[in-house]
Amino acid sequence: MSGLTSRQLFSTRPIVVFSLIVLLKSYLAWMVVFGSPSWTTLLKEVPFALIVFCLIEWFATKRKLVYYLGANLLMTAILFAVLMYYKYYGVIVTYLALHQVNQVTAVSNSVFSLMDPYYLLVFIDIIVMGYFLMRRKKAQDWKKASQRQIRKSVVATLFGISLAMCLFNIVPNRASMNEIVKAEQMGILNYEAYTIFSKKTQDFVDKSEITQAKINELKAFQQPANPQLWEAAKGKNLIIIQLESFQNFLVNLKIDGKEITPNFNKLANNNYYFKHFYQGVGQGNTSDAEFIVNSSYYIPPNGAATQVYAGKELPSLPKLVEEHGYDSATFHTNVVEFWNRGELYKALGFNRYYDKKFFGEDDSVFFGASDEVLYSKTAEELDRMSQSGTPFYSQIISMTAHHPFTIPARKYKMELPERYNGSFVGDYIRAQNYADYALGLFIDDLKARGIWDNSVVVLYGDHLGLPIYSLDRTDKELMKEIYGRDYGYTDMINIPLVIASNGVTDKEPKAFEQLGGQVDIVPTVANLLGFKMDDHIHFGQDLLNSSTYNLLPQRYYLPTGSFVSSQELFLSGSGYSDGTHYPLAGDGIKGTEGTEDEYNRALELLKLSDSYVSQLPDREPKKN
Numbered sequence: 001m002s003g004l005t006s007r008q009l010f011s012t013r014p015i016v017v018f019s020l021i022v023l024l025k026s027y028l029a030w031m032v033v034f035g036s037p038s039w040t041t042l043l044k045e046v047p048f049a050l051i052v053f054c055l056i057e058w059f060a061t062k063r064k065l066v067y068y069l070g071a072n073l074l075m076t077a078i079l080f081a082v083l084m085y086y087k088y089y090g091v092i093v094t095y096l097a098l099h100q101v102n103q104v105t106a107v108s109n110s111v112f113s114l115m116d117p118y119y120l121l122v123f124i125d126i127i128v129m130g131y132f133l134m135r136r137k138k139a140q141d142w143k144k145a146s147q148r149q150i151r152k153s154v155v156a157t158l159f160g161i162s163l164a165m166c167l168f169n170i171v172p173n174r175a176s177m178n179e180i181v182k183a184e185q186m187g188i189l190n191y192e193a194y195t196i197f198s199k200k201t202q203d204f205v206d207k208s209e210i211t212q213a214k215i216n217e218l219k220a221f222q223q224p225a226n227p228q229l230w231e232a233a234k235g236k237n238l239i240i241i242q243l244e245s246f247q248n249f250l251v252n253l254k255i256d257g258k259e260i261t262p263n264f265n266k267l268a269n270n271n272y273y274f275k276h277f278y279q280g281v282g283q284g285n286t287s288d289a290e291f292i293v294n295s296s297y298y299i300p301p302n303g304a305a306t307q308v309y310a311g312k313e314l315p316s317l318p319k320l321v322e323e324h325g326y327d328s329a330t331f332h333t334n335v336v337e338f339w340n341r342g343e344l345y346k347a348l349g350f351n352r353y354y355d356k357k358f359f360g361e362d363d364s365v366f367f368g369a370s371d372e373v374l375y376s377k378t379a380e381e382l383d384r385m386s387q388s389g390t391p392f393y394s395q396i397i398s399m400t401a402h403h404p405f406t407i408p409a410r411k412y413k414m415e416l417p418e419r420y421n422g423s424f425v426g427d428y429i430r431a432q433n434y435a436d437y438a439l440g441l442f443i444d445d446l447k448a449r450g451i452w453d454n455s456v457v458v459l460y461g462d463h464l465g466l467p468i469y470s471l472d473r474t475d476k477e478l479m480k481e482i483y484g485r486d487y488g489y490t491d492m493i494n495i496p497l498v499i500a501s502n503g504v505t506d507k508e509p510k511a512f513e514q515l516g517g518q519v520d521i522v523p524t525v526a527n528l529l530g531f532k533m534d535d536h537i538h539f540g541q542d543l544l545n546s547s548t549y550n551l552l553p554q555r556y557y558l559p560t561g562s563f564v565s566s567q568e569l570f571l572s573g574s575g576y577s578d579g580t581h582y583p584l585a586g587d588g589i590k591g592t593e594g595t596e597d598e599y600n601r602a603l604e605l606l607k608l609s610d611s612y613v614s615q616l617p618d619r620e621p622k623k624n
Contacts, residue, residue: 014068015053015150022049022075025122026188029079032119033086034184044187047165049075054159057150069129076122078192083119088403089283090469090557092183094195170194176574178559185574202301204611212537215608218601219541219551227545231530233501237386237455238321238393238525239446242289243435244401245465248275248494249482250432256417260433263440264498267459271500273511274543276584278564279493280518281463282556286397287339289462289518290330294318294348294395296522296538298553298609301560310343312616315536317522319349321393324531327351327385331378332397333359333368347619350395354381365407371400371435375442383449398435403465405431413437425478428465453502456528458521461495464557468492483586490569490586493557497521497543501528515550515564515584516543539609553602563594563602570594 026045030037052075056067085093166187173185174194183191216222243264251268253260267273281288284304291305292298294317300308318328329352336342336355345353359369359377368374378396385392400407405427411434420426439459446452468487471479479487497516499505516524520540526533527542541550552564561572561579569582576599 013150014065015050015057018053018068018072019046019049021072021125022046022189025076025079028119028122029082029188032083033092033180033188041187043165044169045189047162047169048187048189048193050158050162051166054155054162057155058152058159069126073126075189076126079188080119080122082188083122087469088467090180090467091559092179092188092191094192166190166193173574174198177561177572178574178579180559181574202610202614203607204614205608207612207615210537210608210612212534215537215539215605216541218605218608219539220549221541221546223542224545227527227542229504229544230527232504233456233528234530235391236501236529237382237391237451238326238458238529239382239451239455240293240393240395240458240521240525241439241442241460242286242293242395242397242462243439243459244286244398244462245403245405245428246401246432246435246461246495247465247491248277248461248496249491250429251275251496253482255420255429255482258414260414260429261436263436263443264459264496267443267457267498267500268496268511270509271498271505272509272544274497274499274514274516275494275511276513277460277495277497277516278518278552278554279461279463279495279557280552280554284339286399286462287341287344290341290395290397291344291348292518293460293521296519296536296540297613298519298539298606299555300613301555301606301610304339306340306344309613310340310347311618312347312613313619314347314349314613314616315538316348317525318351318393320522320526320531320533320536321391321529322349322351324529325390327388327390327392328394329354329381329385329392330395330397331374331381333370333374333399338367354378365400365411366402368399370411371398371438372441374398374400375438375445379442379445379449379451382446382451386449386451386454397462398439400438401428401431401435401465405465407431407434420478423474423478424471425466425475432465456499456501456504456525458497458499458525460497460518460521463495464492466492485586488582488586489558489571490564490582490584493554493564493569499524499528504528512543512547514543514547515552515566517550517552517564519552520550537612539605551598551602551605553606555606560606561599561603563598565594565598565602568594570599572599576600 023042023046026041027037030041052071053068056064056071060067081093085091169186169190173182176182176185186194250261252265259265279289280292280298282299282304284291284299284306287304287306288299291309295314299305321328328350330345330350331354332341334356336353342353356368359373361369363370363373374396382392382394400411407430412430414430414433416426416430420429443452446455466479468489476487483491520543523533523538523540523542524544527544550565554562554564559572561575563570567584569584571580571582573579576596581593
């Protein structure tokens with residue numbers, strides 16, 4: 001090798017060329033995910049590539065270049081997927097996300113909106129090589145040169161050193177709780193391999209040991225003997241409205257004197273409004289919110305709840321209301337197969353669902369009929385249901401304000417200041433303004449039909465709309481203008497909850513300081529309607545009777561081990577000791593810091609939920 005010129009080296013030693021290519025692509029991925037690469041990137045990413053390339057040198061006697069190109073393409077695809085996934089979820093994608101592949105085409109607009117043009121640099125070498133390979137003479141010369149063998153002893157030594165370095169990066173960092181920290185400590189490619197080959201067996205707690213008393217103890221919650229507002233809305237219909245990507249900062253927000261969500265503001269200001277309310281969703285996003293709100297369980301450790309838990313006999317809100325003579329139905333303008341919702345609805349026990357087949361494709365926005373169509377047709381159906389004399393529970397899933405929020409101009413209901421035009425934040429605000437307009441029409445329709453006065457209406461955001469990782473400099477400046485400070489993690493996962501019931505919540509409207517999450521909705525509405533939950537293991541607590549404390553474990557959007565409690569959001573590191581504390585106020589003023597005891601209790605709550613739901617009996621298919 002010492003007698004080769006640099007040109008000959010590149011033409012005869014593909015192992016050198018492709019190792020350098022992988023290193024450059026890794027630097028790009030590290031720059032996006034971890035902020036800035038360092039010299040350690042070389043030691044964490046290249047050894048994995050060298051293991052693959054050594055195997056090619058060892059076993060490929062013919063078409064060696066083809067194998068190199070294939071390996072390069074595979075590693076490129078992994079790194080590109082990491083870039084794109086991180087931009088939305090803020091997590092490192094793994095092979096488990098392959099379950100989502102069939103969802104990608106439906107949300108292609110969202111996917112492409114996340115792409116910065118320079119991400120495509122990872123494919124430049126493939127394009128260049130493809131060009132040269134199409135030039136027959138060049139291709140033949142290159143292929144011939146690449147067939148030259150490296151001495152087996154050299155390959156074996158390089159393989160051994162590379163394997164040792166990979167193990168050195170992986171083994172000591174396996175216990176790290178934070179998935180992003182773990183990927184940085186191991187190296188992205190090592191982390192991807194680790195997730196595939198690590199034999200992770202979940203250690204379940206025996207179902208008989210999981211009691212409501214134990215859960216309440218971990219949450220430091222004690223249900224009062226005489227709860228406030230017990231049966232305050234007894235016999236009323238229950239209408240739960242899930243608002244797409246609706247974050248709490250929108251409530252009472254004015255931009256240059258104009259209200260963004262005037263209809264939601266009226267509901268929040270004239271009823272019960274929970275401003276310290278947080279999402280609990282994961283990979284399944286909207287469908288995860290449907291699962292949590294209807295079950296009071298946490299999302300699974302991996303995958304969407306609709307795909308992991310839909311085969312179980314789930315204790316649920318639809319089943320709870322059915323025990324008290326209620327009808328139930330859920331409304332969503334997309335196809336029911338999206339996110340496996342059809343199976344989830346069966347597991348939850350909804351009597352009926354209404355999807356795209358019912359709502360049609362008129363006035364379509366993104367992948368379903370607009371919110372105006374959703375609310376108009378739903379109101380008609382609720383009117384029909386109310387005529388039966390049977391109280392009902394309906395969940396309504398809004399969708400027009402969906403990422404990437406580029407609604408058609410015909411849906412614009414406001415003019416934004418020039419500084420917002422063309423920005424991601426501006427598109428988001430304009431979409432939410434339209435969604436609020438459609439919501440206002442629905443509320444007016446329910447009132448006109450006499451349904452509003454006889455219902456408990458619950459409204460909440462399903463999940464964040466503006467991931468920190470997706471914002472460019474302009475977006476961050478606009479969010480700083482809105483908040484008066486930098487936009488942070490606590491703001492990102494903060495969604496609103498409003499409970500409205502004529503004659504109950506409007507008597508003494510209140511903005512609650514109580515901390516809450518989506519997991520708390522079932523016990524809260526059960527209290528209002530007068531439904532006992534003695535036989536329903538649940539991980540939420542009644543927000544109307546818990547004014548001092550709550551503990552909300554987080555996973556997926558935030559690393560495992562993170563939680564919201566007291567006055568802060570705790571973001572886990574490798575464990576508790578190197579975690580980060582964020583005050584919920586978001587202004588940097590320290591409140592009560594989350595403790596290691598809370599960290600351990602949050603993990604235990606997740607373990608109990610995973611154990612309980614996983615050990616529920618499988619759902620038997622219904623016979624036609």
